[in-house]
Amino acid sequence: GAGVSQSPSNKVTEKGKDVELRCDPISGHTALYWYRQSLGQGLEFLIYFQGNSAPDKSGLPSDRFSAERTGGSVSTLTIQRTQQEDSAVYLCASSLSPGDPNFNTEAFFGQGTRLTVV
Amino acid sequence: DQQVKQNSPSLSVQEGRISILNCDYTNSMFDYFLWYKKYPAEGPTFLISISSIKDKNEDGRFTVFLNKSAKHLSLHIVPSQPGDSAVYFCAASGVDSNYQLIWGAGTKLIIKP
Numbered sequence: 001g002a003g004v005s006q007s008p009s010n011k012v013t014e015k016g017k018d019v020e021l022r023c024d025p026i027s028g029h030t031a032l033y034w035y036r037q038s039l040g041q042g043l044e045f046l047i048y049f050q051g052n053s054a055p056d057k058s059g060l061p062s063d064r065f066s067a068e069r070t071g072g073s074v075s076t077l078t079i080q081r082t083q084q085e086d087s088a089v090y091l092c093a094s095s096l097s098p099g100d101p102n103f104n105t106e107a108f109f110g111q112g113t114r115l116t117v118v
Numbered sequence: 119d120q121q122v123k124q125n126s127p128s129l130s131v132q133e134g135r136i137s138i139l140n141c142d143y144t145n146s147m148f149d150y151f152l153w154y155k156k157y158p159a160e161g162p163t164f165l166i167s168i169s170s171i172k173d174k175n176e177d178g179r180f181t182v183f184l185n186k187s188a189k190h191l192s193l194h195i196v197p198s199q200p201g202d203s204a205v206y207f208c209a210a211s212g213v214d215s216n217y218q219l220i221w222g223a224g225t226k227l228i229i230k231p
Contacts, residue, residue, distance in 0.1 A: 004161070033219065042124075042223030043162070043207060056218060091161055098217050105150045105211045107219055109161030 002026075006092050006110035013082055013117055021077045021113045025094030032075050033095075033107060034059075034067055036088040043091070049075060050097060082117045089114050121145045122210050124222035132230050137195040139225050141208030144189065148210040152219070153182060153193045156205045165206075166193070195227075203229045 005024040013019050025032050034046040045059040049069045060066070064082075069075040079086055093107040123142045131137045139153075149170040154162035168175040168182045168191065175182050181194045195202055208222040 031218075035221075042205075043221045045221065048218050050216065055216065093161070093219075095219075098213075103217075104167075105217050105219060106152060106164050106167065107209075109154075109163070111161050112159075114159075 004092055004094050004108050004110035006090075006113050008113060009111060010114045011116070013115070015084060015117055016081055018078065018080045019082055019115065021079075021090050021092075021115070023075045023077070023092030023094075023110060025073060025075070025092070026108055027073075028096070028100075029094035029108075030072060030097040030100070031095045031107070032069060033093045034075070034077050035091045035093070037091060037112075038088040044088075046077070046090075079115075082115075084117045087115055087117045120223075121148075121220050122208055122222040124206075124208055124225050126225050127223070128226040128228065130228045130230060131198050133200060134197045137193075137198045137202065137227055137229070139193040139195075139206050139208075139227065141191045141193075141222055142189060143191075143210050143220075145210070145212060145214075145220075146186075146189065147214045148212040148220075150211050150217070151182070151184060151191050152209045152211075153180075154207040154209065156207065156224070162207055198227075198229045200229050200231060203227060 032049040035043045048056040064080045067077045089112040091112045093109045095107040152167040153165040156162040205224045209219045211217045
């Protein structure tokens with residue numbers, strides 16, 4: 001697609017339920033990032049993918065959070081047993097990678113998924 | 119350990135005046151710096167960037183200055199317009215992080231009419 005696509009755009013879930021958030025990066029972008037932004041806060045890094053592997057998972061806040069990426073394209077962020085403090089906007093971004101002839105580090109963001117845990 | 123710091127959580131500037139947003143970094147291996155702008159309910163959008171071989175990059179009303187010795191960069195917006203009201207994020211990357219973007223916490227810019 002033309003840009004980074006995230007779905008759903010809004011998700012309201014009950015505490016304790018599992019949720020899956022999806023990110024469709026720009027075609028050809030091998031680098032993919034997940035961030036979250038809580039109300040009034042800055043961008044919180046969650047995880048970084050290079051292709052299908054995740055060299056940096058340091059931002060995942062707990063073992064309830066996991067992410068995968070298949071085929072070097074679509075990524076899914078899963079939150080198990082959601083808690084109210086998980087409520088935030090979850091943002092996905094993608095970029096080209098070193099080695100790509102057109103490489104620059106500019107990342108393109110999706111519109112985000114607003115997660116509300118009630 | 120925050121490698122990229124934006125020490126001002128917010129900044130208020132009169133319309134027509136210059137807005138200066140600051141960013142400090144600690145990793146001397148960073149060689150590429152970017153500024154992003156974020157409106158509420160939208161994802162951040164790229165604004166302007168600078169590589170470490172330069173000390174200034176200009177694009178219309180936006181200029182980014184890089185001071186490598188001080189590990190400091192700034193974004194100047196002249197003249198400031200009401201539509202510039204947004205949160206501005208500074209980001210940096212370098213070869214030792216495999217060009218993973220490292221982000222500042224953001225500065226909320228408010229342009230007063």
